[in-house]
Amino acid sequence: MSVDLKLYNAIKNSGIDLILSLPCIMLKNLLELIEEKNEIKHISVTREEEGVGIAAGASLCGKIPALLIQNSGIGNSINAIKSLLHLFKIPIVFIMSHRGSEGEKIKAQIPMGKLTPDLLDLLEVEKFVIDSEEKIDYIKTAVEHRTSAGVSTCILLKRTLWGKT
Amino acid sequence: MGENMKRFDAIRKIVDSLNNEILVCNIGAPSRELYNIKDREENFYMLGSMGLASSIAFGIAISKPLRKIWCIDGDGSLLMNLGSLSTIANNQPSNLTLIVIDNGSYGSTGNQKTYTSKKTKLETIAKGAGFNSITVIKNEENIILTLKDLGIGCHFVKIEVLPGNAKVENIQLDPEDLKRRFMNSISK
Numbered sequence: 001m002s003v004d005l006k007l008y009n010a011i012k013n014s015g016i017d018l019i020l021s022l023p024c025i026m027l028k029n030l031l032e033l034i035e036e037k038n039e040i041k042h043i044s045v046t047r048e049e050e051g052v053g054i055a056a057g058a059s060l061c062g063k064i065p066a067l068l069i070q071n072s073g074i075g076n077s078i079n080a081i082k083s084l085l086h087l088f089k090i091p092i093v094f095i096m097s098h099r100g101s102e103g104e105k106i107k108a109q110i111p112m113g114k115l116t117p118d119l120l121d122l123l124e125v126e127k128f129v130i131d132s133e134e135k136i137d138y139i140k141t142a143v144e145h146r147t148s149a150g151v152s153t154c155i156l157l158k159r160t161l162w163g164k165t
Numbered sequence: 166m167g168e169n170m171k172r173f174d175a176i177r178k179i180v181d182s183l184n185n186e187i188l189v190c191n192i193g194a195p196s197r198e199l200y201n202i203k204d205r206e207e208n209f210y211m212l213g214s215m216g217l218a219s220s221i222a223f224g225i226a227i228s229k230p231l232r233k234i235w236c237i238d239g240d241g242s243l244l245m246n247l248g249s250l251s252t253i254a255n256n257q258p259s260n261l262t263l264i265v266i267d268n269g270s271y272g273s274t275g276n277q278k279t280y281t282s283k284k285t286k287l288e289t290i291a292k293g294a295g296f297n298s299i300t301v302i303k304n305e306e307n308i309i310l311t312l313k314d315l316g317i318g319c320h321f322v323k324i325e326v327l328p329g330n331a332k333v334e335n336i337q338l339d340p341e342d343l344k345r346r347f348m349n350s351i352s353k
Contacts, residue, residue: 018227018228041227043227043252043256044252045248045252046248046249046251046252047246047248049214049216049217049246050217050220050246050248050249050252051220052214052217052220053214053216053217053218053219053220053221053223053224053246053249054220054221054223054224054227054252055224056217056220056221056224057189057220057221057222057223057224057225057226057228058224058225058227058228059224060209060221060224060225060228060344060347060348060351061224061225061228061229061348061351061352062228062348062352063228065224079213079214080214080217082213083212083213083214084211084213084214084217084221087212087213087340088212088340088341088343088344089340089341089344090344
Protein backbone atom coordinates (compact mmCIF):
# COMPACT_ATOMS: atom_id res chain seq x y z
CA MET A 1 0.00 0.00 0.00
CA SER A 2 1.36 3.45 -0.89
CA VAL A 3 2.14 6.07 1.76
CA ASP A 4 -0.59 8.25 0.32
CA LEU A 5 -3.21 5.51 0.57
CA LYS A 6 -2.16 4.85 4.16
CA LEU A 7 -2.50 8.56 4.90
CA TYR A 8 -5.89 8.62 3.21
CA ASN A 9 -7.16 5.62 5.20
CA ALA A 10 -5.87 7.10 8.45
CA ILE A 11 -7.66 10.39 7.75
CA LYS A 12 -10.88 8.58 6.88
CA ASN A 13 -10.76 6.33 9.92
CA SER A 14 -9.95 9.20 12.27
CA GLY A 15 -13.47 10.59 11.93
CA ILE A 16 -12.49 13.67 9.92
CA ASP A 17 -15.62 14.41 7.87
CA LEU A 18 -14.74 17.64 6.06
CA ILE A 19 -11.51 18.58 4.31
CA LEU A 20 -10.72 22.14 3.25
CA SER A 21 -7.64 22.23 1.08
CA LEU A 22 -5.04 24.24 -0.74
CA PRO A 23 -2.62 22.31 -2.90
CA CYS A 24 1.00 21.35 -2.32
CA ILE A 25 3.12 19.14 -4.57
CA MET A 26 3.73 16.85 -1.56
CA LEU A 27 -0.04 16.45 -1.15
CA LYS A 28 -0.77 15.87 -4.85
CA ASN A 29 -1.46 12.12 -4.62
CA LEU A 30 -3.38 12.43 -1.38
CA LEU A 31 -5.61 15.14 -2.87
CA GLU A 32 -6.25 12.94 -5.92
CA LEU A 33 -7.23 10.03 -3.65
CA ILE A 34 -9.64 12.26 -1.71
CA GLU A 35 -11.28 13.29 -5.00
CA GLU A 36 -11.35 9.78 -6.49
CA LYS A 37 -12.77 8.02 -3.44
CA ASN A 38 -15.30 10.79 -2.82
CA GLU A 39 -15.99 9.53 0.70
CA ILE A 40 -15.07 12.65 2.69
CA LYS A 41 -16.60 16.00 1.79
CA HIS A 42 -13.81 18.06 0.21
CA ILE A 43 -13.83 21.76 -0.64
CA SER A 44 -10.90 23.64 -2.07
CA VAL A 45 -10.44 27.13 -0.64
CA THR A 46 -8.62 30.21 -1.91
CA ARG A 47 -6.51 31.09 1.12
CA GLU A 48 -5.69 29.26 4.33
CA GLU A 49 -7.28 31.85 6.61
CA GLU A 50 -10.53 31.43 4.70
CA GLY A 51 -10.26 27.70 5.35
CA VAL A 52 -9.88 28.34 9.09
CA GLY A 53 -13.13 30.32 8.99
CA ILE A 54 -15.01 27.58 7.12
CA ALA A 55 -13.60 24.89 9.41
CA ALA A 56 -14.64 26.95 12.46
CA GLY A 57 -18.21 27.18 11.15
CA ALA A 58 -18.29 23.42 10.56
CA SER A 59 -16.81 22.70 14.00
CA LEU A 60 -19.58 24.80 15.59
CA CYS A 61 -22.01 22.34 13.98
CA GLY A 62 -20.27 19.28 15.45
CA LYS A 63 -18.20 18.35 12.40
CA ILE A 64 -14.56 17.28 12.57
CA PRO A 65 -13.00 19.49 9.92
CA ALA A 66 -9.41 19.37 8.71
CA LEU A 67 -7.44 21.99 6.83
CA LEU A 68 -5.11 20.21 4.41
CA ILE A 69 -2.42 22.71 3.44
CA GLN A 70 1.26 23.42 2.98
CA ASN A 71 3.07 24.79 6.03
CA SER A 72 3.55 28.18 4.36
CA GLY A 73 -0.18 28.67 4.85
CA ILE A 74 0.09 28.74 8.63
CA GLY A 75 1.54 32.21 8.14
CA ASN A 76 -1.67 33.27 6.38
CA SER A 77 -3.79 31.99 9.27
CA ILE A 78 -2.21 33.41 12.42
CA ASN A 79 -4.86 35.97 13.31
CA ALA A 80 -7.69 33.51 12.68
CA ILE A 81 -6.00 30.85 14.83
CA LYS A 82 -5.73 33.23 17.77
CA SER A 83 -8.76 35.52 17.48
CA LEU A 84 -11.23 32.93 16.19
CA LEU A 85 -10.16 29.38 17.12
CA HIS A 86 -8.51 30.20 20.43
CA LEU A 87 -10.77 33.06 21.49
CA PHE A 88 -13.91 30.92 21.23
CA LYS A 89 -12.14 27.57 21.85
CA ILE A 90 -13.24 26.14 18.50
CA PRO A 91 -11.15 23.04 17.68
CA ILE A 92 -10.08 22.07 14.17
CA VAL A 93 -7.30 19.88 12.75
CA PHE A 94 -4.48 21.11 10.54
CA ILE A 95 -2.77 18.59 8.28
CA MET A 96 0.30 20.26 6.81
CA SER A 97 3.03 19.19 4.47
CA HIS A 98 6.30 20.53 5.84
CA ARG A 99 8.26 22.08 3.01
CA GLY A 100 11.55 23.78 3.74
CA SER A 101 12.69 21.21 6.26
CA GLU A 102 15.79 18.98 6.03
CA GLY A 103 16.92 18.35 2.46
CA GLU A 104 14.76 21.04 0.85
CA LYS A 105 16.13 22.17 -2.52
CA ILE A 106 13.87 25.19 -3.11
CA LYS A 107 15.36 28.14 -1.22
CA ALA A 108 12.08 30.05 -1.04
CA GLN A 109 10.59 27.29 1.13
CA ILE A 110 13.31 27.43 3.76
CA PRO A 111 12.41 30.56 5.80
CA MET A 112 8.86 29.40 6.62
CA GLY A 113 10.00 25.79 6.80
CA LYS A 114 12.49 26.62 9.55
CA LEU A 115 10.00 28.75 11.42
CA THR A 116 7.03 26.37 11.29
CA PRO A 117 7.68 24.15 14.37
CA ASP A 118 8.47 27.13 16.62
CA LEU A 119 5.54 29.07 15.20
CA LEU A 120 3.16 26.25 16.10
CA ASP A 121 4.58 26.20 19.65
CA LEU A 122 4.19 29.96 19.92
CA LEU A 123 0.62 29.73 18.64
CA GLU A 124 -0.04 26.99 21.23
CA VAL A 125 -1.17 24.54 18.56
CA GLU A 126 -0.03 21.07 19.58
CA LYS A 127 1.90 19.34 16.80
CA PHE A 128 2.13 15.67 15.85
CA VAL A 129 5.11 15.03 13.56
CA ILE A 130 4.85 12.20 11.06
CA ASP A 131 8.25 11.49 9.52
CA SER A 132 7.83 7.78 8.77
CA GLU A 133 5.06 5.34 7.84
CA GLU A 134 5.05 3.87 11.35
CA LYS A 135 3.82 7.21 12.70
CA ILE A 136 0.81 7.59 10.39
CA ASP A 137 -1.45 6.53 13.28
CA TYR A 138 -0.58 9.87 14.93
CA ILE A 139 -3.41 11.21 12.75
CA LYS A 140 -5.88 9.32 14.92
CA THR A 141 -4.12 10.56 18.08
CA ALA A 142 -4.22 14.17 16.89
CA VAL A 143 -7.93 13.99 16.05
CA GLU A 144 -8.76 12.29 19.38
CA HIS A 145 -6.78 14.93 21.26
CA ARG A 146 -8.59 17.68 19.34
CA THR A 147 -11.95 16.29 20.38
CA SER A 148 -11.18 15.30 23.98
CA ALA A 149 -9.26 18.47 24.90
CA GLY A 150 -11.30 20.81 22.67
CA VAL A 151 -8.17 22.33 21.14
CA SER A 152 -6.88 22.62 17.60
CA THR A 153 -4.07 20.25 16.68
CA CYS A 154 -1.62 20.09 13.81
CA ILE A 155 -0.23 17.08 11.97
CA LEU A 156 3.06 17.87 10.25
CA LEU A 157 3.94 15.60 7.34
CA LYS A 158 7.72 15.56 6.81
CA ARG A 159 9.48 14.96 3.51
CA THR A 160 11.03 11.77 4.90
CA LEU A 161 7.55 10.20 5.09
CA TRP A 162 7.73 9.89 1.31
CA GLY A 163 11.36 8.76 1.47
CA LYS A 164 12.73 12.15 0.46
CA THR A 165 16.01 13.14 2.07
CA MET B 166 -25.21 55.35 -1.14
CA GLY B 167 -28.61 54.74 0.49
CA GLU B 168 -30.98 57.65 1.00
CA ASN B 169 -31.01 58.22 4.75
CA MET B 170 -30.48 54.69 5.94
CA LYS B 171 -27.58 53.75 8.21
CA ARG B 172 -26.31 50.30 9.15
CA PHE B 173 -28.39 50.27 12.35
CA ASP B 174 -31.61 50.84 10.36
CA ALA B 175 -30.67 48.10 7.90
CA ILE B 176 -29.94 45.59 10.68
CA ARG B 177 -33.28 46.41 12.32
CA LYS B 178 -35.06 45.55 9.07
CA ILE B 179 -32.99 42.38 8.65
CA VAL B 180 -34.02 41.33 12.17
CA ASP B 181 -37.66 42.08 11.33
CA SER B 182 -37.33 39.73 8.34
CA LEU B 183 -35.97 36.81 10.35
CA ASN B 184 -37.80 33.52 10.47
CA ASN B 185 -35.63 31.20 12.55
CA GLU B 186 -32.52 31.71 10.39
CA ILE B 187 -29.05 31.21 11.85
CA LEU B 188 -27.33 34.61 11.75
CA VAL B 189 -23.56 35.15 11.56
CA CYS B 190 -22.55 38.77 12.07
CA ASN B 191 -19.45 40.68 11.12
CA ILE B 192 -17.02 41.94 13.77
CA GLY B 193 -17.28 45.27 15.60
CA ALA B 194 -20.08 47.80 15.29
CA PRO B 195 -22.38 45.51 13.22
CA SER B 196 -22.33 42.82 15.93
CA ARG B 197 -22.82 45.38 18.71
CA GLU B 198 -25.76 46.91 16.86
CA LEU B 199 -27.34 43.51 16.21
CA TYR B 200 -26.82 42.53 19.86
CA ASN B 201 -28.65 45.66 21.02
CA ILE B 202 -31.45 45.40 18.44
CA LYS B 203 -32.17 41.75 19.13
CA ASP B 204 -29.93 39.29 20.92
CA ARG B 205 -30.82 35.71 19.95
CA GLU B 206 -29.23 32.36 20.73
CA GLU B 207 -28.95 31.73 16.98
CA ASN B 208 -26.76 34.82 16.52
CA PHE B 209 -23.03 34.23 16.18
CA TYR B 210 -21.22 37.49 16.88
CA MET B 211 -17.70 37.55 15.49
CA LEU B 212 -15.46 39.10 18.11
CA GLY B 213 -12.20 38.83 16.18
CA SER B 214 -10.81 37.58 12.84
CA MET B 215 -12.05 40.41 10.60
CA GLY B 216 -12.98 39.21 7.13
CA LEU B 217 -14.13 35.71 8.03
CA ALA B 218 -17.89 36.21 8.57
CA SER B 219 -18.82 34.82 5.15
CA SER B 220 -16.45 31.85 5.61
CA ILE B 221 -17.84 30.95 9.03
CA ALA B 222 -21.38 31.23 7.64
CA PHE B 223 -20.45 29.04 4.65
CA GLY B 224 -18.96 26.42 7.01
CA ILE B 225 -22.23 26.37 8.94
CA ALA B 226 -24.31 26.27 5.75
CA ILE B 227 -22.58 23.16 4.37
CA SER B 228 -22.81 21.46 7.78
CA LYS B 229 -26.47 22.31 8.41
CA PRO B 230 -28.13 21.83 5.01
CA LEU B 231 -31.63 21.84 6.51
CA ARG B 232 -31.25 25.27 8.17
CA LYS B 233 -31.20 28.68 6.47
CA ILE B 234 -28.12 30.74 7.21
CA TRP B 235 -27.87 34.51 6.85
CA CYS B 236 -24.57 36.34 7.11
CA ILE B 237 -24.29 40.05 7.78
CA ASP B 238 -20.99 41.20 6.32
CA GLY B 239 -19.53 44.62 5.56
CA ASP B 240 -17.74 46.17 2.60
CA GLY B 241 -14.37 46.52 4.35
CA SER B 242 -14.44 43.01 5.72
CA LEU B 243 -15.57 41.41 2.47
CA LEU B 244 -12.77 43.21 0.62
CA MET B 245 -10.39 41.40 2.99
CA ASN B 246 -11.66 37.97 1.93
CA LEU B 247 -12.81 38.25 -1.69
CA GLY B 248 -11.79 34.65 -2.39
CA SER B 249 -14.67 33.60 -0.17
CA LEU B 250 -17.08 34.76 -2.88
CA SER B 251 -15.54 32.29 -5.34
CA THR B 252 -15.62 29.45 -2.84
CA ILE B 253 -19.26 30.09 -1.93
CA ALA B 254 -20.48 30.68 -5.49
CA ASN B 255 -18.76 27.57 -6.86
CA ASN B 256 -20.09 25.31 -4.11
CA GLN B 257 -23.57 26.88 -4.20
CA PRO B 258 -25.03 25.94 -0.82
CA SER B 259 -28.82 26.11 -1.19
CA ASN B 260 -29.30 27.69 2.23
CA LEU B 261 -26.98 30.69 2.41
CA THR B 262 -27.70 34.39 1.98
CA LEU B 263 -24.79 36.79 2.17
CA ILE B 264 -26.06 40.25 3.14
CA VAL B 265 -23.39 42.90 2.70
CA ILE B 266 -24.16 46.23 4.32
CA ASP B 267 -22.07 48.64 2.27
CA ASN B 268 -21.43 52.00 3.91
CA GLY B 269 -18.24 52.67 1.93
CA SER B 270 -16.25 52.86 5.12
CA TYR B 271 -14.46 51.01 7.90
CA GLY B 272 -17.18 51.92 10.38
CA SER B 273 -15.74 50.41 13.55
CA THR B 274 -12.39 52.16 13.28
CA GLY B 275 -13.44 55.75 12.58
CA ASN B 276 -15.19 55.68 9.19
CA GLN B 277 -12.08 55.68 7.02
CA LYS B 278 -13.23 55.26 3.41
CA THR B 279 -13.10 51.87 1.66
CA TYR B 280 -12.75 51.47 -2.10
CA THR B 281 -16.48 50.79 -2.44
CA SER B 282 -16.92 54.52 -1.80
CA LYS B 283 -14.98 55.03 -5.04
CA LYS B 284 -14.89 52.68 -8.04
CA THR B 285 -15.40 49.20 -6.61
CA LYS B 286 -18.81 47.55 -6.94
CA LEU B 287 -19.21 44.48 -4.75
CA GLU B 288 -22.24 43.21 -6.71
CA THR B 289 -20.10 43.14 -9.87
CA ILE B 290 -17.39 41.21 -8.04
CA ALA B 291 -20.04 38.78 -6.74
CA LYS B 292 -21.34 38.28 -10.28
CA GLY B 293 -17.84 37.59 -11.55
CA ALA B 294 -17.27 35.15 -8.70
CA GLY B 295 -20.27 33.15 -9.93
CA PHE B 296 -23.27 34.25 -7.86
CA ASN B 297 -26.52 33.95 -9.84
CA SER B 298 -28.82 35.69 -7.40
CA ILE B 299 -27.72 39.26 -6.76
CA THR B 300 -29.88 42.04 -5.34
CA VAL B 301 -28.93 45.63 -4.55
CA ILE B 302 -31.16 47.45 -2.05
CA LYS B 303 -31.15 51.22 -1.60
CA ASN B 304 -34.37 51.78 0.34
CA GLU B 305 -35.17 50.56 3.81
CA GLU B 306 -38.65 49.41 2.76
CA ASN B 307 -37.19 46.95 0.27
CA ILE B 308 -35.14 45.01 2.82
CA ILE B 309 -38.03 43.02 4.30
CA LEU B 310 -39.64 42.55 0.88
CA THR B 311 -36.42 41.19 -0.58
CA LEU B 312 -35.32 38.97 2.31
CA LYS B 313 -38.76 37.42 2.87
CA ASP B 314 -39.00 36.65 -0.82
CA LEU B 315 -35.69 34.77 -1.17
CA GLY B 316 -36.25 31.10 -1.87
CA ILE B 317 -33.91 28.16 -1.68
CA GLY B 318 -30.52 29.09 -3.08
CA CYS B 319 -27.28 30.94 -2.61
CA HIS B 320 -27.97 34.67 -2.59
CA PHE B 321 -25.90 37.85 -2.55
CA VAL B 322 -27.71 40.92 -1.24
CA LYS B 323 -26.07 44.32 -0.98
CA ILE B 324 -27.66 47.05 1.09
CA GLU B 325 -26.35 50.56 0.46
CA VAL B 326 -26.28 52.73 3.56
CA LEU B 327 -24.64 55.90 4.85
CA PRO B 328 -21.62 55.66 7.15
CA GLY B 329 -22.18 55.96 10.89
CA ASN B 330 -22.53 53.80 13.99
CA ALA B 331 -25.32 53.79 16.55
CA LYS B 332 -24.33 54.50 20.16
CA VAL B 333 -24.91 51.09 21.70
CA GLU B 334 -23.53 48.95 24.51
CA ASN B 335 -20.75 46.44 24.08
CA ILE B 336 -21.62 42.75 23.86
CA GLN B 337 -21.83 41.42 27.41
CA LEU B 338 -21.13 37.79 26.58
CA ASP B 339 -17.98 35.81 27.26
CA PRO B 340 -16.73 34.31 23.95
CA GLU B 341 -16.90 30.71 25.20
CA ASP B 342 -20.38 31.23 26.68
CA LEU B 343 -21.48 32.77 23.40
CA LYS B 344 -20.13 29.77 21.52
CA ARG B 345 -21.83 27.24 23.80
CA ARG B 346 -25.13 29.10 23.62
CA PHE B 347 -24.92 29.23 19.82
CA MET B 348 -23.94 25.57 19.48
CA ASN B 349 -26.78 24.44 21.77
CA SER B 350 -29.35 26.50 19.89
CA ILE B 351 -28.38 25.22 16.45
CA SER B 352 -28.13 21.58 17.56
CA LYS B 353 -31.83 21.52 18.48
